Amino acid sequence: MLQTYIDTEYAPEKCFHCNGTGHVNGKICEVCGGQGDVLVAQPAIVCPLCNGSGIFDNGTCRVCGGSGWALL
Known part of the structure; x- marks a missing residue:
């Protein structure tokens, strides 16, 4: 199920943190x-x-916020 927010499509992906x-x-x-x-x-x-x-560095990754996915 894709959702569109301000010209960007988002879809659910498995959380890498858990x-x-x-x-x-x-x-x-x-x-x-x-x-x-x-x-x-x-x-x-x-x-x-x-x-x-x-x-990352023994803490939550600052780029993805712990989700494991790059947020573009």
Whole structure:
């Protein structure tokens, strides 16, 4: 299901931070809010800084905000 916002199409993609489960370490994933997916600008591009892990320098990746997807 694509959604359009201000001339940009977004589609749900699996959250890389929780691997689509909606939970991390027994807590609700703060990136996707427990949904297991995030809306990503299409075409979807894996974050080049953290390589899709959502983590960089032992913290949340500043480029993708932990989602694992580059937001263009």
